[in-house]
Amino acid sequence: MAPKSLVTLMLLAGTVLAGAARAEDSGERRITVLNPAVTEKRAPRVPLAPRAGTLEGKTVYLVDMNYEGLGRTPVLEEMERWFGANMPGVRTVRRLKSGSYVSDDPALWKEIEASRAGGVILGVAG
DSSP states (O other): OOOHHHHHHHHHHHHHHHHHHHHHHHTOOOOOOOOOSOOSOOOOOOOOOOOOOOOTTOEEEEEEOOGGGOOOOHHHHHHHHHHHHHOTTSEEEEEEOSSOTTSOOHHHHHHHHHHTOSEEEEEOOO
16 A cells, blocks of 8 residues: 555646646646757867966956855955965955845956956956
8 A cells, every 4th residue: 555645646636637638728828948968069178378488577366256145255354365375476365245135246357358367267256
């Protein structure tokens, strides 16, 4: 004998299927859904940027993406200390991106571009 919950589930499924058949037969409005299956078409491939070579004498921006408005990513602070101790010839600049992590910050991107930074590390959380 089937468990009580299984019988209930089977009865509910039968009711839903019967209702769907009636809606189709009666011409009632139906909902169309998208198929979540993966397509066979591959996304266009974009090559990686060339390696920077050396960071010696260059500037690396450490950008806190302001995840959930926290405004502080300890891992970026630790990275800044690491660069100071291990690569003193690399200048680090820590910045907090305005807005949330999903919003744009054109002023910051222009600052980074104008500085001709040798690299950018984006810190999301941590």
